[in-house]
Ligand SMILES: Nc1ncnc2c1ncn2[C@@H]1O[C@H](COP(=O)(O)OP(=O)(O)OP(=O)(O)O)[C@@H](O)[C@H]1O
């Protein structure tokens with residue numbers, strides 16, 4: 058492929074719909090989602106609670122909860138139609154190409170294992186010996202300054218911010234091409250938030266990975282993302298380059314979101330006049 062050839066999207070959802078079937082009845086989760094994500098893009102998905110953001114991220118890894126059923130459409134990841142892949146091929150794709158950064162880092166750490174062991178398993182999933190230097194290097198890559206001390210600790214002995222750095226290190230150890238972060242700083246205080254997001258964006262840019270970041274935080278989205286997808290009631294309401302969506306929102310709902318953004322109320326008011 059020449060440098061100028063249009064690159065195929067790394068993630069593509071086409072007419073994708075899904076619904077929850079529970080004892081209480083059927084609830085729609087996504088309704089006809091069309092979304093292409095380009096390689097190297099930093100994409101934000103924003104929208105109110107229940108609009109379908111997490112379901113989109115779960116669909117990309119074919120990790121929908123058991124009660125959630127696909128009713129139409131397709132998901133392609135790195136050119137492959139997930140519907141055509143056997144379960145072990147999907148697991149391999151997840152392991153080799155996708156990385157998930159969780160909302161609650163503690164939930165992704167094993168409380169019974171020292172940090173050292175968890176990192177060893179991430180670097181050598183089948184158990185073999187791991188060069189101790191590579192463990193320290195991995196922790197340094199997430200800006201943990203005393204790796205030797207941290208390697209000896211159990212998850213309950215570290216702070217929330219430190220746990221998220223470790224969770225990011227575990228994810229990045231596998232060098233994912235596509236990183237999905239569903240509200241990765243929701244459990245952290247404001248001061249640590251910027252540090253963690255700067256770290257994620259920096260790692261993504263250095264590795265050339267693609268970031269899909271689900272967020273409620275439009276201020277930080279403006280700072281870091283190339284493009285915004287706004288979801289509303291299980292559909293994509295509008296999408297476009299970050300500045301266009303935030304400065305010239307087309308949908309009323311997006312205007313409301315922008316108006317609620319700290320320091321942006323004046324602009325939103327001007328646009329609705
Ligand atoms: N466990 C569940 N049981 C039944 N329906 C569900 C369940 N989880 C999600 N849904 C349905 O799927 C829709 C989309 O949910 P999803 O979790 O993707 O939203 P979200 O945008 O990630 O919300 P939040 O910002 O709160 O995380 C919800 O509006 C709801 O109708």
Ligand SMILES: [Mg+2]
Pocket residue numbers: 110111112239
């Ligand atoms: Mg969610």
